[in-house]
Amino acid sequence: MSQKPPTYLGGEYGMRSWLLTLDHKRIALLYLLGVTFFFLLGGVFAVLVRLELLTPAGDLFQSETYNKLFTLHGVFMVFFFLIPGIPAVLGNFLLPLMIGAKDLAFPRINLLSWYIYMVGGLFTLYAMLAGGVDTGWTFYTPYSSTYANSHVIAAALGIFVSGFSSILTGVNFIATIHKLRAPGLSWFRLPLFVWAHYATSLIMVLGTPVVAITILLVAVERLFHVGLFDPALGGDPILFQHLFWFYSHPAVYIMILPAMGVISEVIACFSQKRIFGYKFVAFSSLAIAVLGFLVWGHHMFVSGQSLYAGVVFSLLSFLVAIPSAVKVFNWIATLYRGSISFEAPMLYALGFIGLFTIGGLTGLFLATLAVDVHVHDTYFVVAHFHFVMVGGTVMAYLAGLHFWWPKMLGRLYPETLARITAVIIFVGFNLTFLPQFVLGYLGMPRRYHVYPLEFQVLNVLSTAGASILGLGFAMTAVYLPWSLRYGKKATPNPFDARGLEWTTTSPPMAHNFEEVPVVSTEAYERDEPEVVHV
């Protein structure tokens, strides 16, 4: 070819060419816009919650308003940011590139899933504007059925609809990974990011439909009062919790497995080594996906579930720690004697390892029956899952966004500023959530907007941390768009990483590669043999 083909960003311009695009890379950018919007929206609610908690008295909001604030924070963050975040943005963009394909298996369905996601989001947005929801993001009956006094149906239907986007993405990824790998790219040569997304897709396909039917049943109950979850008419509210958590515990792994995939890529690149124990890391993703379906009862230790069920769920929950620890130890073993450099993605990745470990270990406290009775529904739980969701998923999302930013948009982000921001976010995060462990252990319950005076110091610390964290996010939201115009032009492989996505131009051309790549090396293999010290 005499002339370079235009990149996927060039060629066609105009709204139409974007809104009707079938290119996975453009769809990933559409998702990036949607996901960022909902993240900011969820962030606004977090700010309001932290402001209210600055003082022991309820001086900003009434309790009803406060209930709506933390509900909307949870709903937008969980269903419209954390669940689609990494898979639909980074996964969408990178899976075909990483396996040497021209696109996902079903490009039309990929576009459809973005529209479904947006429609679901708008539904929930409508519920917010119409007056909000106050059930908590878990929609427990009878808050959401018999005693619902807010726009539960609209919000729940939004989540129901966006669930189908998740399912279609999962189906698409599974077919793509099975059938579109480049010649020579066998399963055990796949980047670990791909393995992580494969495991994630399994959960999306197996878990999401269960929450869909659950939401449908709540809607039927709410609209027709037929007693499906109402004990007065023979229904069982605990059954709702079983069905809800059957999806919503595995949903935690929809959020964290892709994050772990990102971390594997970043660690391998910035320590210039192959991932230690590749197969263990790959299979641990599958193990987490499978075990994740057997532990939902740990959310119901004090809900009236039988003690024996509690014991079994407790034990099974402990087992999840094994594949999680396999990953953490293998990342650390990869770092050992690697030639490490501390670019911004690596700072986020190292932050991830520390914070996710704390989040995971405190999960063991909660999986212990007796301890859970003490800390259930306290800030200890809040701190625990924010360490996993924010310390884990958000850190990895930022690591991945920076790492592949040059590939996705063809510009380098400002490195020094990004490193400073990474440190700010790490400090802000810890200051926000470490005090909450103490608060919870001392007995401060979650979901209240007033609290006794003795909890104020820790709450002020937490709110101060949240402001620092918010500053970090705001800086990212400024310099990343800034770099689109003023950033240095990116070379195909600015970080000297390994993987097919780095062999094509930055940003890639519409069909990803000039010709179908043929793979003859293992994942992360470096040209020069590693020095082995015996």
Next chain:
Amino acid sequence: MSSRTEGALAHHFETLEQQAEAGALGMWAFLIQEVMFFGGLFTVYLVYRTLHPAAFVQGSAHLPIDLGTLNTGVLIGSSLTMALAVRGAQLGRGKNAALFILATMLLACVFLGIKGLEYSHKWHDQLVPGLNWNPGPDADAHLNLFYALYFVMTGCHALHMLIGLALMVVVARKAWRGGYSPGNFLGVECLGLYWHFVDLVWIFLFPLLYLLGRHGPHS
């Protein structure tokens, strides 16, 4: 490769075979999510049946077993015509495939008609929870749960049939116009898989709702 099959190959696949395999795999993955969707419903059914067996026996006994059996036959027949449509497409007989899909649509409409008749009987007997509910003095206190689940389960199934009907219109048109060939009949194949799944759901719904415990102590 003829010009027709070349046009059928999407740009991101190397061969028609790869495209067909990916499509079929995607369809199976989608059906697995369908299994989980109905699986959730069956779970709810089993839990409430265990909690309130008398109500469920009473409910089952009141469902019209003759109409239910007839509908089971109709739906199994439609699975046969659908299988024949797939075979027609496989052999390159587009018109033959289209006609068998048309037969499937007719049978599906018969099924939905009979289902509608059953629903109207329920309305007439005031056995629609939430909307028209007056089951009489002898009714079990939890009969509402049986009927609520009856309507949700058969309603979800009927909705899947309606979606199937819409898909059949599209695929039959394409088949009639010769849009499929022996090497390229993925659309018909996926439609077939979907329809057999919908049929299979009914094969579980029928005994659960109409047969189980029918001759129990309360009937």
